[in-house]
Amino acid sequence: MLGRSRLSAGFLAVAAAVALAQHAPPWTEDCRKSTYPPSGPTYRGPVPWYTINLDLPPYKRWQELITDKAPSLKVMLNYLRDAANIFVPSGKLMKIVDEKLPGLLGNFPGPYVEEMKGIADVTGLPFGEIISFNVFYEFFTICTSIIAEDKKGHLVHGRNMDFGIFLGWNMNNNTWTITEELKPLTVNLDFQRNNKTVFKAASFAGYVGMLTGFKPGLFSLTLNERFSTNGGFMGVLEWILGKKDAMWIGFLTRAVLENSTSYEEAKNILIKTKILAPAYFILGGNKSGEGCVITRERKKSLDVYELDLQQDRWYVVETNYDRWKRPLFLDDRRSATKACLNQTTQENISLPTIYDILSTKPVLNKLTVFTTLMDVTKGQFETYLRDCPDPCIGW
Numbered sequence: 001m002l003g004r005s006r007l008s009a010g011f012l013a014v015a016a017a018v019a020l021a022q023h024a025p026p027w028t029e030d031c032r033k034s035t036y037p038p039s040g041p042t043y044r045g046p047v048p049w050y051t052i053n054l055d056l057p058p059y060k061r062w063q064e065l066i067t068d069k070a071p072s073l074k075v076m077l078n079y080l081r082d083a084a085n086i087f088v089p090s091g092k093l094m095k096i097v098d099e100k101l102p103g104l105l106g107n108f109p110g111p112y113v114e115e116m117k118g119i120a121d122v123t124g125l126p127f128g129e130i131i132s133f134n135v136f137y138e139f140f141t142i143c144t145s146i147i148a149e150d151k152k153g154h155l156v157h158g159r160n161m162d163f164g165i166f167l168g169w170n171m172n173n174n175t176w177t178i179t180e181e182l183k184p185l186t187v188n189l190d191f192q193r194n195n196k197t198v199f200k201a202a203s204f205a206g207y208v209g210m211l212t213g214f215k216p217g218l219f220s221l222t223l224n225e226r227f228s229t230n231g232g233f234m235g236v237l238e239w240i241l242g243k244k245d246a247m248w249i250g251f252l253t254r255a256v257l258e259n260s261t262s263y264e265e266a267k268n269i270l271i272k273t274k275i276l277a278p279a280y281f282i283l284g285g286n287k288s289g290e291g292c293v294i295t296r297e298r299k300k301s302l303d304v305y306e307l308d309l310q311q312d313r314w315y316v317v318e319t320n321y322d323r324w325k326r327p328l329f330l331d332d333r334r335s336a337t338k339a340c341l342n343q344t345t346q347e348n349i350s351l352p353t354i355y356d357i358l359s360t361k362p363v364l365n366k367l368t369v370f371t372t373l374m375d376v377t378k379g380q381f382e383t384y385l386r387d388c389p390d391p392c393i394g395w
Contacts, residue, residue, distance in 0.1 A: 026391040027361060027362065027391060027392070027393045028336065028361050028362055028393075029360060029361050030360075031339070031340035031343050031344070031356065031357065031360050032340075032356045032357075032359045032360045033356055034356070035352075035355055035356050035359045036351070036352035036353075036355040036356065038355065038384045041387060041389045042359055042364060042386055042387055042388060042389070043384060043385070043386065043387070044183060044384075044385035044386055044387045045384075045385050046383075046384065046385070047186050047187060047188050047202065047370065047383040047384065047385060048187055048188065049187070049188045049189075049190060050064065050065045050068075050187055050188070050189055050190070051189075051190045051191075051192055052065070052189050052190070052191045052192070053192055053193075054191055054192060054193045054198060054258075055192075055193055055194065057114070058111035058112075058114035058115045058118065059114045059115070059117060059118040059121075060118060061111075061115055061118065062115060062118055062119050062122070062208070063118065063122055065187065065189075065205055066118075066119050066122040066123060066205060066206065067122055068205075069184070069185055069187070069205035069206070070122060070123045070124075072181070072184040072185050072205070073123055073125070073133075073185060073205055073206045074123060074125065075181055076133070076178070076181045076182065076185060076206075077125060077129050077133060079168065079177055079178060079181055080129075080132070080133070080136075080178075081129070101128035101131050101132060102127050102128050102131060107244065108248070108251065109247065109251060110251065110255065112134075112208050112209075112251055115208045116130045116131060116134060116208060117130075119206055119208075123206075130206065133206050133207060134206075134207055134208060134209060134250070135236070135248075142162040142163065142165055142224075142225060142319075142320050142331075142367060142395065143159055143160055143161055143162050143163075143222070143223075143224045143225070143319070143320070144159065144160045144162070144224075144317070144318075144319050144333050144334075144337055144358065144363050145157075145158070145159040145222040145224055145280075145282040145293075145317070145318045145319075146158045146159070146315060146316070146317050146337065146341070146354060146357065146358070147220075147282060147283075147284040147291035147292075147307070147315065147316050148291075148314060148315035148341065148346075148349045148354065149288060149289075149291065149307055149309070149314050149315070149346070149349075150314075150346060150347075150349045150350065151346055151347055153287065153288035154375075154377060155220075155284050155285065155286070155287075155288075155290065155291060155375075155376065155377070156349065156350060156351050156354055156373070156374070156375055157214070157220040157222070157282075157284040157291075157373075157374040157375075157376070158351070158354035158355065158357075158358055158371065158372065158373050158374070159212055159222045159282070159358075159371070159372050160358050160363060160364065160368050160370075160371050160386070161202070161211070161212065161368070161369045161370050161371075161372070162179075162365065162367035162368050162369065162395070163178065163179060163182060163367060163369050164176040164177070164178035164179035164180075164182065164367055164369075165367055165394075165395055169394075174366070174390055174392075175366060176366055176367055176394070179366065179367050179368075179369055182204055182369045183369055183370075183385050185204040185205045185206065186202065186203075186204060186205075186369060186370050186383070186385060187202070187203060187204070187205050188200065188201070188202055188381070188383050189201045189202070189203055189213075191257075191258065197216060198215070198257075198258055199213050199214065199215045199216075199257040199258060200213060200214055200216065200381045201213030201214075201254075201257065202370060202372045202381075202383040207250070208250075208251075208254070209248065209249070209250020209251045209253065209254050210223075210250060210253045210254040210257055211223045211250060211253065212372050213253070213254075213257045214257075214374045214376055214381060215257055215260070215376075216376065216379045216381075217286060217376060217377065217379065218260075218261065218262060218263065218285070218286055218376065219260070219262070219263040219266050219283060219284060219285050219286065219290075219376060220283070220284040220374040220376050221253055221256060221257060221266065221270075221281065221282070221283050221284075222281075222282045222372075223249060223250070223253050223279055223280070223281060223282075224279065224280040224282065224318050224319065224320055225277070225278075225279065225280075225320055226277075226278035226279050226280050226295065226296065226320065226322075227278070227320060227321075228278040228297065230278070230297065230298060231277060231278055231298075234298070235275070235276030235277050235298050236276060238276075239276060245274055246273075246274035246275050246276050246298060246299070247273055247274065247275055247276065248275075248276050248277075249275050249276065249277050249279045252269075252270070252273055252275060253281070256269055256270060262285075263283065263284075263285030263286065263290045266283060267283055267292065267294070267304075270283060270294050270296075271294055271296075271301045271304065272301070274298065274299050275296060275298055276298065277298065278296055278297050278298055279296050280293055280294065280295055280296070280318045280320070281293070281294040281296065282294075282316070282318050284374070284376060285376070286376050286377055288307075288309070289306070289307050289308070289309065290307070291306065291307040291315075291316055292304050292305060292306040292307070292316060293305045293316050293317075293318045293323065295322055295323070302322070303322070303323070303324075305323055314346045314349075315341050315346075315349070317334060317337050317338055317341070319331075319333045319334045319337070321334065330395075331395055332362075333362055333363050333365075336360065336361075336362055336363050337357060337363050340356070340357040340360055340363070341357060344356070344357065351373045351375055351380065351382070354373060355371065355373060355384075358371050359371070359386075361388065361392060361393065362393045362395075364386060364388050364392075365388055365392060365393050365394065365395050366388050366392055366393065366394045366395065367394070367395050368386045368388060369385070369386065370383050370384060370385050370386055371383070371384050371386055372384075
């Protein structure tokens with residue numbers, strides 16, 4: 001009992017130190033200014049563009065991209081394989097993934113199975129591992145999303161994609177292993193039909209769902225994970241047991257980006273569709289007041305929090321916590337984001353100042369893979385790889 005008490009006390013002391021660090025230099029900092037155009041130590045580099053031709057058969061759509069990125073994808077999946085073998089050293093877990101997962105999780109909607117089969121064949125990787133790469137985004141995405149409206153009624157949308165927590169810490173360079181391995185896989189995608197853009201997105205090579213994207217002139221959409229006891233693992237279990245009346249969230253957001261023709265239509269679908277994992281959908285439109293955070297349980301919507309200039313609500317912010325609850329004391333990116341938005345003021349909000357906010361610790365942290373900036377009306381879609389040099393908090 002004494003040993004357990006000491007262990008608990010030690011954990012609480014570490015947790016308290018981490019919580020305090022989020023509000024004290026050098027782990028946090030004054031709101032950054034003039035960081036755009038991106039440069040300096042927090043900027044890893046640009047993100048390449050690829051065209052995905054929706055007129056091609058699904059099996060062939062990703063061949064050019066995956067041919068380029070196959071070496072990086074193989075490295076990523078090797079890390080995931082090693083992580084799985086740590087938990088099940090016999091290798092039986094990966095054997096199940098390779099041999100059983102296609103049968104357990106098959107029958108995905110739309111073109112996604114054929115697209116993943118095409119990716120598996122180009123890389124020479126087992127189909128089950130490509131499926132697992134497309135599934136694990138349902139569980140480990142920790143992000144910050146902002147929609148803001150300026151004094152002229154113009155909307156801007158920005159997000160930090162934070163990914164890789166609990167999936168391996170490299171003590172040699174103080175980085176999350178998966179976070180670093182995702183950076184070479186980060187791509188901008190221009191989905192086209194009849195040689196015309198249908199939507200644009202920022203994603204990871206090998207993943208066929210979408211977490212960040214916009215339909216030029218119409219709406220923008222980002223997806224943040226929502227933690228819940230009735231979470232994604234329950235949804236996947238129901239799917240395996242044959243209850244397939246819900247959608248995978250990454251596939252839903254892709255379908256919305258591909259098929260919806262207005263902000264209101266997209267919002268209605270995101271509110272009403274049953275999904276496998278709880279989520280936050282952050283949706284922006286093309287006119288004043290069109291911006292909201294939709295808080296979802298798997299089977300219903302809990303809250304739709306919208307821009308409201310009459311209430312002086314000119315921005316909405318979502319990290320990974322319900323807006324009516326305090327963030328986890330170890331992870332308060334929300335307060336830092338809102339403080340910088342308030343300091344920026346509505347008069348000065350723009351894509352460059354959104355980038356400043358997303359570059360400020362701890363909004364920028366060791367999990368940040370990339371930052372995306374979107375202006376639906378102007379058709380701007382920009383993605384930048386990020387770094388958070390020491391001293392920098394882990395999340």
